[in-house]
Amino acid sequence: MSPTTQTLLVDGHVVELRPGDTILNAANRADVSIPTLCHDPRLKPVGACRTCLIEVEGARRLLPACATPATEGMKVNTESERVDRHRKTLLALYLTDHDGTQEHGQGGAPNQLASMAREVGAPTDWGQLPSKRRGSIKDDNPYILFDPDQCIACARCTRYCDEVESVTAITLAGRGSETTISTADGISLLDSTCEMCGGCIDTCPTGAMTERKAAEVQAPPESDLTKVRSTCNFCGVGCQLDLNVDPAANDGRGLVVKVTSPPVGTTSNDGNLCVKGRFAYEFINHEDRLTTPLIRDADGVLQPASWEAALAATSQGLAGVMERHGKNALAFISSSRCTVEENYLVQKLARQGYGTNNVHQCSAT
Amino acid sequence: MPLINGQRPGTIYLVSSPNDPRSTVPDRLASAGGLSEGVARVLSRDTGLHEADIYGVGSFYHLLARPEARVRVCGGLSCQLAGSREVLSACKAAGLPTEEISCLAACDRAPAVLRDRRTLPSVTVEDATRSAGKVEDLCSTDSETAWLGTIGPETQSMGTHALNLLGEPDWSAEAFKAANKMGPAALFDLLEESGLQGRGGAGFPAHIKWRAVAGQAVQKRYIVLNADEGEPGTFKDREVLMRRPDLVLEGLAIAAAATGASEVYLYLRGEFEVPSGVIAQAIAKLEETNRYPDITFHMHAGQGAYICGEETALLEALEGKRGMPRLKPPFPVEVGLWGKPTLVHNVETIAYIPGIVLKGGAWFKNLGRTEPGTKLYCISGHVQNPGTYELPLGISLDELVETAGGYVGTLKAFSPGGASSGFLPASERGRALDFKGLGSLGSMLGSAGVVVLNDTVNMRWAAEEQLRFFEEESCGQCAPCRIGTHYLHAAVKGQEKSLGLAHVGDVAWQMNEGSICGLGQAAALPLTSALKYFPEDFS
Known part of the structure; x- marks a missing residue:
């Protein structure tokens, strides 16, 4: 801490002041926990739930930590008898x-x-x-x-x-x-x-x-669910989401019962999701969903296959077309549900692997 | 300005502008006849604002939220003592679309009824019956003259009465010219010398607010007149607006010139249709004669919400939003209307200004007894001549009632400054009715809306009625007030078996500590004071 650093005291802890700080932010950095209900860091503070009221030396009334700017030399007390009585009676x-x-x-x-x-x-x-x-x-x-x-x-x-x-x-x-x-x-x-x-x-x-x-579906409490972090596959933005799996459901095979967004400030989507990411997850357990690659047999009927066999068959098929008709007989179309990285790899496969510029992505039209 | 450790608090408020269509929403809703189904969508198309936003605003104000009700009977304490509940039943029985409403600021002419936007004084059961269910035919004594109440004392002069409500209006703008000649610095000193305290309820020294606004770095400033008179038992501002619009407008003009503002917003409660007309006429007259050439007066009608008498809620309402009080600090003198420094004053406060300018600070100060100036005391309930009395600040209840013709029955309790001041026992009848003395009793002078209750009144009932008022008028923004008023009302009513009165003290403590604004902070007082002074009424 340089001598010019501005500070405030929160429950006796010296906290360095940062531009735009509220008392709540400063207290959080000092690991002083102040309860809040109406606070969401994405929103302008309104101080309406009153759970975060704390004492500031020199102020007559209790002040909302979420909405009160932290200032140089401020002395904040979150543990006084008055604050304790306030929290108990308010709740x-x-x-x-x-x-x-x-x-x-x-x-x-x-x-x-x-x-x-x-x-x-x-x-x-x-x-x-x-x-x-x-x-x-x-x-x-x-x-x-x-x-x-x-x-x-x-x-x-x-x-x-x-x-x-x-x-x-x-x-x-x-x-x-x-x-x-x-x-x-x-x-x-x-x-x-x-x-x-x-x-x-x-x-x-x-x-x-x-x-x-x-x-x-009467999903059990979130604390009893397994959260599986995933990337939303509906578009290329890459929002992070948590699949909430009820491990006991679906005859013990597990079932996604809801999708939640990771906590605010932890991922690039900052707790936000859209209708698809948050609500369109039932396909995961849908009976029509393909869960294994399929290859047509000699009679034209699709048969389950391993990934190795499927990739080999694809590779062979593509090579065959190229041999018979030339490399520009091939075209690659990727999906807007792929990530940016996956789309990059598809065009690399087309250009470098097969030597064709016939590459497209469905949302580019 | 209350600063925190010498620091100026930051500002966190959304700032729109006078050109924002949002500020027109309450008026548009009123023109559309209130919040009927589909109105929000139409106004959304007209203004480009979200329909949910418009609905949220409309649902907040009671004159907009229930457009089907056209007759609203005052449920204030004084009106109830005068039989408003019988009038309410008679209106309903006559087939009038009727509901109860919070205090209409006509306690001296109880019981009062609001017919559309017109307040009708002294309505009787016979009036209601005679209407035969036709709203337009309700009551006959609603001429503008009949709207005026009793003023006292009977002899007044400008020498001894700073407002002199019985005096003739003076349109010469002499005080305005004198103030301009004096210059802001000397004027602020004069105000300081006069000791003028805000008459809206808080009693805050006026000169501090004027200096604060004048000293802001931001050049655009506003003057706002708080004429949202709604504290139960209070009707003095109505009389000032009706009788001395000259003083009100001149006071506002002086304030504008001294603080560097050019625009003045007058916020009159929506039920003040008649005073509103008087003020509009006065403004037109002044504009014709170009008395205050650099000042523009904007009039704004409230849409029914007691909370908008709280100055920051009033600013929100002027900006066209739900009238929910802002967090303070920052105070309006720094961040006010549309984010600009704003001087907000009560009608009575501003009306004293011309007199102080012309006659001096010492003159005004010496008119008071325990505190500076004369004061408009409203008195209603169990007294002979309810009305508005201009008397030295600091007179006692007995003196006030004597001026008002004496008590009706035997004094039991009184409310010295509106519902928010709670109740005091008869033993306090000799105490000075001023800001400091009543404050030290845990009560307050507030708006000096004195309601007298005689020994026919059960104080549990009186407390219940005041709590009903506060529950209905809480804005609902913060939990201590939203839940606390509901809790206390339900507890004193005794309908919810699980509640009881055991936790009233803790609830009151929480409301006082935790609420954002003065409504919630004071709302428990009627019950806690009734319990303290009249425990026998609760057994």
């Missing part, structure tokens, strides 16, 4: 308006509210309010399910839809204890500007927005 209040006993919502989505309430030791005996939130989104789309009882109106979904996707299909609607999430006039998401990217599901902290298909 106790949340629990009166939500079912905090289930740490997983429909389809196994984690409910951070429940786990946070357990972690801070929030009282659970304040009673239960009848929820006034209504789900006005018509329920006929195949992918996204909204459970108003689980919704904490943190507006992560609506802000994501607006600020990241620029789609704004959903909004905070109503006022006060009736505040809920809705489309215009409560129309079906299918009739709205929604592109079914499912980002609302990804950002939702409580599982109020969830995958309908996972709910339908």
Whole structure:
């Protein structure tokens, strides 16, 4: 740390100040954990859930760590009696308006509210309010399910839809204890500007927005699923995704029950996916899916074969065409579902391996 | 400006501009007759904004959200004491499309009813029955003169009453000229000397805000008039707008000239159709005579949301959004309307300015008793002559009620400054009604909307009604207020068996610590104060 470095103190830890820092960012770097529900680093902070309120020396009121700029010499205290009482009473209040006993919502989505309430030791005996939130989104789309009882109106979904996707299909609607999430006039998401990217599901902290298909198959909690990191094969962008496999399903052969995006900030797609990547995974277990190469036998009937045999047959076939008709009788067409690297290799195979420039990719037309 | 360790907090707000079609959304929704099905889509085509956005805005404001209701009966405490629930039932029985609404700022003319955008004072069950279900035929005493309430004391003069609501309007712009001659620096000193505190509720020294706006590096500044008078029990701004539009507009012009602003936005609550007309006429008159040549007045009608009286929620509403308060800091003097430095003042505060300019800071200061100036006290409930009384700041309840003709029945409790100030017991009747003294009691002077309750009133009921108000008017943005008001209302109502009153203290603590704005921070007070002073009403 150079003498000119600006710093602040978080629970006594000296933290170097970086441009644009909020207290939350600075605290995270010092490994001081501050609970948040409405915070998503992709979105502008709104400080609405109030879980991240902390004490700053000299400030009369508790301040939201997510939205308060960190400044030189600031002294932040996240462990005081006042902050502790704040967290306990706030979460106790949340629990009166939500079912905090289930740490997983429909389809196994984690409910951070429940786990946070357990972690801070929030009282659970304040009673239960009848929820006034209504789900006005018509329920006929195949992918996204909204459970108003689980919704904490943190507006992560609506802000994501607006600020990241620029789609704004959903909004905070109503006022006060009736505040809920809705489309215009409560129309079906299918009739709205929604592109079914499912980002609302990804950002939702409580599982109020969830995958309908996972709910339908009653997917177990995400912690019981095996996450298999993969590259989305629907286009060449290369978004990373996690196939969530229920190992016990499908007679023990495993079944993909949902697709989630890797955590924000860890992969190039930054937690975002599109409708195909997030929801079009059922082909994996479809009975029509080819799971082994096939070669036609002498009678013209396709027979399962090994990869070695299939590649040999392909190679022979291509060589035969070239021998009989010349190299320009060959053409190579690759798929837009291949990655950039795979497309590169296809053109290399065509040009260098077979000496032809007849190479094309389906999305290039 | 509250700074954190000497640092200026950064700004994080989305900034649109006056040209953004978004700011026209509430007006467009009102012109379309409210948020009926399909309206959001049509307006989306017209403006290029997302239909969900438009729907979100429309669903926030109660004058837009339920277009089918055309008759709205005030459910405020004073109106209920005057029989508003009977009027509500009579309206429904007569077949009028009726619902209850939060305080209409007509507590002195209770019970009040809103017919479309027109507030009708003193509506009776017979009026409702006589309408025979035709909205247009409801009530007959709604002429503009009848809209005016009682003003006191009966004799007022500019020497002893800083506003002098009974005085004739003065269109000479003499104070404006004098202020310009004086220059901003001397004017700010004058304001400081006068000790003028914001009359909207917070009691913040006016000169600090003026200096802060004038001192900003950003050259574009705005003046905003907060005429979203909605604190239950409060109706003084209505009288000022109706009787002395000259003072309001001159005060705004002086503020604009002194802080380097050229545009003034007047935000009047949507239910103020009549005062709005008076102000519009006054602006037209001033424009004709070119009294304030470099200043443009823009009028804006609210669409029904108590929370928009909170200054940052008001700014959001002016920008055409859902009226949800912003995080503070930054304060509006730094980052206000469309992100520019903005001076927001309550009607009463701004109306004192011309008098202070003409008669001096010391004069104003000396008009007060425990704190500077005279003050408009609104009084309603169990008193003989409910009305607006200009009296020295710091008089007691007994003195105020004496001016208002005396108590009706035996005093039991009073609310000194609107619903947000909670309740005080009769034993506090001699205490000075000022900002500091009431603050030290855990109550507040607030907007000085004094509601008097006699011994026929059960305080559990009174607390329940105030909590119903806060639950309905919470914007819903932050959890402590959204859930807390719902919780306390349900708990005091006693319908939810699992709730009880055991956790009221903790809930109130959380709402005060955790809420973003003053609504949530104060909303528990009616219940906690009733429990504290009147435990017998809860047994």
